Amino acid sequence: MSRVRTRPTRDETREKLFEAAAEVFEEHGIGAASIEMIAAAAGLTRGAFYSNFDGKDDLIIAMLEDHVERSLKHHRDLLARHRDPADFVAALRTAERSRHDPLGRAPLLHMELILFAARSERRRPELAKRLRARRALVAEVLAGIDVADRAWASAMVLALEDGFRLHRLIDPESTPADSFFRAVGELQKLIKA
Numbered sequence: 001m002s003r004v005r006t007r008p009t010r011d012e013t014r015e016k017l018f019e020a021a022a023e024v025f026e027e028h029g030i031g032a033a034s035i036e037m038i039a040a041a042a043g044l045t046r047g048a049f050y051s052n053f054d055g056k057d058d059l060i061i062a063m064l065e066d067h068v069e070r071s072l073k074h075h076r077d078l079l080a081r082h083r084d085p086a087d088f089v090a091a092l093r094t095a096e097r098s099r100h101d102p103l104g105r106a107p108l109l110h111m112e113l114i115l116f117a118a119r120s121e122r123r124r125p126e127l128a129k130r131l132r133a134r135r136a137l138v139a140e141v142l143a144g145i146d147v148a149d150r151a152w153a154s155a156m157v158l159a160l161e162d163g164f165r166l167h168r169l170i171d172p173e174s175t176p177a178d179s180f181f182r183a184v185g186e187l188q189k190l191i192k193a
Contacts, residue, residue: 014052016042018063022102026109030060030116060113061126067103067110068130075137085144086188093181108169134158157184 008016020042024033035056039049053059078095082088103110117123138154147153164180176182 010052013042013044013048014062014066016044017049017052017059018066019102020044021059021063022106022109025112026106030056030112057117057120057123060117061123063103064110064113064117064127064130067101068133070101071104072133072137076140079137079141083144085141088141089181089184089188093178107165111166111169131158157187160184 017038021033021038024037024041028037033056035049036046038056038059039046042048049059053062074095075092078091079088082091103113114127117127135151135154135158138157139150142150142153142157145153160183161180164175164183167175168177168179
């Protein structure tokens with residue numbers, strides 16, 4: 001007779017907490033959100049929260065890490081199918097944001113969490129590690145383009161993406177959803193010229 005699993009796995013519990021935290025943070029703000037509120041929104045106990053995270057800061061870093069891991073996997077999967085940078089950008093433009101990634105769906109919350117973590121000098125190295133992983137991915141995408149300094153080009157592309165994301169949040173009327181992709185297309189034209 002086989003046993004039927006009735007308790008959620010650790011990954012399932014963490015996923016519930018990520019989703020609940022995203023909802024609570026968006027509704028109440030990071031500072032006002034309590035661990036009790038997050039656990040209740042996830043349908044879990046405070047003990048379940050603490051069996052997964054040391055506190056709210058730990059949860060935030062884990063959410064950012066999860067987002068970066070999902071994003072890197074998604075982009076690497078696309079890159080495996082679209083090696084040419086122009087094809088990759090076209091595929092990226094039409095790709096759907098993961099419905100399983102709360103930060104992929106909520107760019108303002110994503111930026112808020114980054115700023116929250118960046119305020120802590122102790123947490124900055126963890127953010128820097130994730131930024132370097134994103135830059136490495138962009139360098140992979142740029143592998144087919146002749147640029148003098150691939151690392152610097154990667155940093156520029158990410159800064160461009162972050163800048164357009166912020167501009168879109170502030171003024172969506174003057175910053176179309178495809179602004180970043182349009183800018184990348186213009187850069188591609190400049191490189192070819």
